[in-house]
Amino acid sequence: MASNSSPGQSDFLFEMHDEQTKPVDHQQQGDAKPKVEYDFIRNAQGELISGGVTGIVELLENGTVLKAPYPGLDMDLHIQDIAKEADIYRRIGPHKRLIQMLDHSEEGLVLEYMKNGDLKTYLQSHSPIPIDLKLKWAYQVAEAVDLLHRNGVIHCDIKPRNLLLDTSFDIKIIDFSGSSLDGSRPTSGESTRFYLPRHWKDPSTVTTDLFALGSTIYEILYGTCPYRDIASDEVERLYKQHEFPDVSDEPWGQIIRRCWLSQFDSAADLQSAIWDIANFGS
Structure with a gap:
């Protein structure tokens, strides 16, 4: 106002x-x-x-x-x-x-200023979105996170609302005020559906960012956040037991699940996996 x-x-x-x-x-x-x-x-x-x-x-x-x-x-x-x-x-x-x-x-x-706004709002207000565009966004988010990690930054709050779209509908990652820089203590953290279960004193790491990236890619590709209609306490319990939404119906499901299971060593590895599925070079 x-x-x-x-x-x-x-x-x-x-x-x-x-x-x-x-x-x-x-x-x-x-x-x-x-x-x-x-x-x-x-x-x-x-x-x-x-x-x-x-x-x-x-x-x-x-x-x-x-x-x-x-x-x-x-x-x-x-x-x-x-x-x-x-x-x-x-x-x-x-x-x-x-x-x-x-x-x-x-x-x-x-x-x-990015007049096309944030990715979450765009996903909510536009349907259908071509799968090629969604896969491009997934790749670009992984690219953005890899850029941060290579420069000593753990984002600590990766989600579609912290991704903006430029005039060409390419991804820009934002909001580093709560991030960890060179191992500093972050002042923000992921919300439940983007949060790797861990002791609250455990530091934010590449792995915690990649978990959030998995949930972000899920929302990009499926149009809604994981377990949208389930209470957060129950989502937290399911995550602790490695019970995640079923993503076996699509070829990119394995990529999302590997993020949730901490099976990627880096965002660059995730980029390569997305590239192979999307066939950008073909």
Whole structure:
């Protein structure tokens, strides 16, 4: 909700619902968002378009996006998380699987805007989607995750909502403010259907990202998240017993299951497996 006054000149009361990280995930039905409310007064810079655990995302009048830290008692921590995200963009540099970081200050990150939005919303609002396009997305997500891992980044929250589509409907991975950089402790985590069962003190690793990648590819190819209609507590129990949705009906099912069973050593290996099934080169 944006004020009717000119951007940057007015205050507004901001209420937001967004996904929580795994340790406090109380989601009960499918991938609907659990209700998390933030109420505060802040200066509006543009049109509110999104937000997460760390920051508010606004579309500015000049067509760029501002990711600003939440104000309040934890604002210093949010500023640190956004600074870490900026460090990740700087370390990796420009890449076709990343959006462009245009600026960074304590005000937040200025990023390029992807008008086609996030992949989850696109999957929900468009049907049918050609299988060739879905397989391309699966390959590109694996490519993006491999890029992060090769640069010392564990994403820690891979899911379709953290994947954007550019004007050519190619994938861009986003939201590194809660990620682990060079083994640092992450400040975000996967929601239940993307979460590799483990002790809560265990670190996030390549393997935990690849598990989430398996659930992401499942959602891309099947159009819905794993076990959408089952309560999260039951999903967690099933995952612990290695009881996953049946994916044996399609040739890519083995790839998804191997992600869930931690049978890939790297996202690059997963890329190769997707390439072989999709026959992109034929």
